[in-house]
Amino acid sequence: MTSSEIDRAISALRDMPTASLGEAAFERIAEAARLETRRAVVRNRLVWAGAALALAAAIAFAILLPANLLERRAPSDRVVRLASGSTALLSPGTVATSLEDASGERVALQRGVAFFRVRPVGPGRLFVVESDLVSATVIGTAFWVEAREGEARVDVVEGRVQVRSRAGEVRLLVAGQSVAIAGDGRFAVERRAEPTAVPEPPRPAPEPGPEPEPEERATGAARRAGPAPTTQELIAEARIHLRERRYEQAEHVAAAAGESIEAVFVRADALRGAGRLGEAAALYRRIADGSGRAAENALYALAMLELDRRGAPGRAAIVASEYLRRFPAGALEQEMAQTRYEGLLRAGRTEEARAARDELVKRFSRDGEHQEKGR
Amino acid sequence: MGVDQRASGRALSQAILPLSRERDDLVERCLRGDAAAFRTVVERHGRAVQGTLVRILGPRRDLEDLVQQVFLELARSLPRFRGDASLGTFVVAIAANVARRTLERGPRPSYALDTEALSAGDDPEARADARQLLVRMFLLLDRLTPAKRVAFVLHAVEGRDIREVATMVGANEPTVRARVTAARRELESLLGRSS
Known part of the structure; x- marks a missing residue:
C-alpha cells in the first residue's frame, strides 16, 4: 500500500x-x-470499623483518597492509595499532599514519616516526594521519607531513589542506603544500612532446663531476657516488621503469636507482602470461614488479593458474591457489590457484569438519593 | 520536572483556565454525588470517548463496558482533578489508557463481526470499499505495539497535536513523535507486503 492508501485509510478511520x-x-x-x-x-468507613476491632488489618486495606490531602491524625498508621496506584503508609501526625499530572505524581511531605511503595509509573513519568529540605525521585520501588523540624531522612528499602537536597546535592541511593539532610539543606550523613541487630542483653548463666520452642528462638521478642512475650507483644512486634516491610520476620513472629484471629490476620498480611499469595489467601480463607466482622474483613481482604494481586478478577467476583450472600446487611455491602461488578467486568463476563451493575444501581442509587436528601 | 515542562504546563493552564472555571461547578456537583451532573458529563464526553475507543480498538461488542470503565476511572480520579487540562482531554486520555490496556490484554475480536457499523454514506459501493479498507487497516493496526497504535490514532487519525498526545499518554513529545513516525513506517511496510 502506498502513502496515499494510508492517507485514505486514515480518512476512513x-x-x-x-x-x-x-x-x-x-x-x-x-x-x-x-x-x-x-x-x-x-x-x-471500612478502615475505621477495622480499627475499632483492633484488627490491625486496617493497615492492609489500601483505600482511595477522598481528596489529595494526606493527613493522619489518629494514633495509628494508615495506608492510602495514591492517584498513580502507588501506596503510602502514613505514620500518625503525618501531613502531605499529592498531585498527579502528566509528568507523574508528586507528594509534598510537610511533616511526619511516610513509606512509599511505588508502582511503575511509565516512561517519561516520575514519582517524586518533596519536603522542605529534600526531594526524592523514584527509580525503584519502596522507600521511607521522614520530615522533621530542621532535618529530613530518606531510607531506601527496594530499588533506587535519586535524592536531591535543597542545597542542590544529588545522591543515588540503592536498597539498604540512607541519607540524612540537615537544616542547612545539605546531606549530613550517608551510610549503607546494616540490618538492625537487637543487642543481646547480658544474661545470667543459663539454668538447666528444656530447650526453648523453635518459635520462641525465632523471634526478637523471645530473645530478650525476662518473661516470655505475650501474644499481644508478639503481634505488636509482627506489625512493626510488617510496617517496615520485613515480611519474612513479620510472618515468623506472627506465627509464634499463635492462632488467634488477630495473629492469623497479621500473618496473612505478611505473607501477602512477601508475595506468597497462595498461602495468604489460605489464611484469609480460614478467617473468612468463621463468623462476625473478622470474617467480613477477611472476605474483603481475600477479594482484594484476588483482584489486585493475583490478577484473578473472576475469583474476586466469587468471593464478593459469597460476602453478599452471607452478610446481606454487612458494613461492606456496597463495597463488595462494586468489587463483584468490577471483577466481572475485568473478567470479561459482560452479561453478568451488566446485571451486577444494574443491581448495584438499583440498590444503592436509592440509598445515595436518601443521603443527598438528608443533608 | 524541567523548566520547559513547567512553562508549557503553565501556558496550558492559562489557556484553559476559563474553561476550567466553568467546569469547576460541574466537577464539584459530581463529587457531591449529583446524578444530573454525572449525566451531563457522560452526555458531553461519551461520544468522544466512544470515538477514541472505536478508532483505536475497532468496533467491539463490549463497547459499552469499555466506556463504562472509562467513566468509572474518571469517577475515581475526579477528587484529584485540578483543571490542569480540560475535562474533555482528561476523559479522552483515560479512554486512550483503557484502550491500551485492552490491547495489551488481547485477544482482539474479529473485525468482520460489525462491518456494517464501520462505514457511513449512501452509496453502497463506496460503503463497501470503505468497509474493506477499514477492516484491512484494523488488521494492520493489530501488528503495531499498543503504545504506537494509540499514539498513531490520537495524532494521525484524531488530529491531536503531539504535545496533547504526550500529555494524554504520559510520555514526552519526542517519544510520541517517534512512535507516530514508526507506526506510519510500519503500516506502509506492512501494506506494501500485503498488496
Whole structure:
C-alpha cells in the first residue's frame, strides 16, 4: 500500500461512525460512575470499623483518597492509595499532599514519616516526594521519607531513589542506603544500612532446663531476657516488621503469636507482602470461614488479593458474591457489590457484569438519593 | 520536572483556565454525588470517548463496558482533578489508557463481526470499499505495539497535536513523535507486503 492508501485509510478511520450507544446506556454509565465516587467514603468507613476491632488489618486495606490531602491524625498508621496506584503508609501526625499530572505524581511531605511503595509509573513519568529540605525521585520501588523540624531522612528499602537536597546535592541511593539532610539543606550523613541487630542483653548463666520452642528462638521478642512475650507483644512486634516491610520476620513472629484471629490476620498480611499469595489467601480463607466482622474483613481482604494481586478478577467476583450472600446487611455491602461488578467486568463476563451493575444501581442509587436528601 | 515542562504546563493552564472555571461547578456537583451532573458529563464526553475507543480498538461488542470503565476511572480520579487540562482531554486520555490496556490484554475480536457499523454514506459501493479498507487497516493496526497504535490514532487519525498526545499518554513529545513516525513506517511496510 502506498502513502496515499494510508492517507485514505486514515480518512476512513476518522470519518467512520463511532456513536453506537444510546441514551439508556449513557444513563446506566453515569449512574454507575456516580456510585463509584461514593466508594471512597465506604472504604474509609471500612478502615475505621477495622480499627475499632483492633484488627490491625486496617493497615492492609489500601483505600482511595477522598481528596489529595494526606493527613493522619489518629494514633495509628494508615495506608492510602495514591492517584498513580502507588501506596503510602502514613505514620500518625503525618501531613502531605499529592498531585498527579502528566509528568507523574508528586507528594509534598510537610511533616511526619511516610513509606512509599511505588508502582511503575511509565516512561517519561516520575514519582517524586518533596519536603522542605529534600526531594526524592523514584527509580525503584519502596522507600521511607521522614520530615522533621530542621532535618529530613530518606531510607531506601527496594530499588533506587535519586535524592536531591535543597542545597542542590544529588545522591543515588540503592536498597539498604540512607541519607540524612540537615537544616542547612545539605546531606549530613550517608551510610549503607546494616540490618538492625537487637543487642543481646547480658544474661545470667543459663539454668538447666528444656530447650526453648523453635518459635520462641525465632523471634526478637523471645530473645530478650525476662518473661516470655505475650501474644499481644508478639503481634505488636509482627506489625512493626510488617510496617517496615520485613515480611519474612513479620510472618515468623506472627506465627509464634499463635492462632488467634488477630495473629492469623497479621500473618496473612505478611505473607501477602512477601508475595506468597497462595498461602495468604489460605489464611484469609480460614478467617473468612468463621463468623462476625473478622470474617467480613477477611472476605474483603481475600477479594482484594484476588483482584489486585493475583490478577484473578473472576475469583474476586466469587468471593464478593459469597460476602453478599452471607452478610446481606454487612458494613461492606456496597463495597463488595462494586468489587463483584468490577471483577466481572475485568473478567470479561459482560452479561453478568451488566446485571451486577444494574443491581448495584438499583440498590444503592436509592440509598445515595436518601443521603443527598438528608443533608 | 524541567523548566520547559513547567512553562508549557503553565501556558496550558492559562489557556484553559476559563474553561476550567466553568467546569469547576460541574466537577464539584459530581463529587457531591449529583446524578444530573454525572449525566451531563457522560452526555458531553461519551461520544468522544466512544470515538477514541472505536478508532483505536475497532468496533467491539463490549463497547459499552469499555466506556463504562472509562467513566468509572474518571469517577475515581475526579477528587484529584485540578483543571490542569480540560475535562474533555482528561476523559479522552483515560479512554486512550483503557484502550491500551485492552490491547495489551488481547485477544482482539474479529473485525468482520460489525462491518456494517464501520462505514457511513449512501452509496453502497463506496460503503463497501470503505468497509474493506477499514477492516484491512484494523488488521494492520493489530501488528503495531499498543503504545504506537494509540499514539498513531490520537495524532494521525484524531488530529491531536503531539504535545496533547504526550500529555494524554504520559510520555514526552519526542517519544510520541517517534512512535507516530514508526507506526506510519510500519503500516506502509506492512501494506506494501500485503498488496
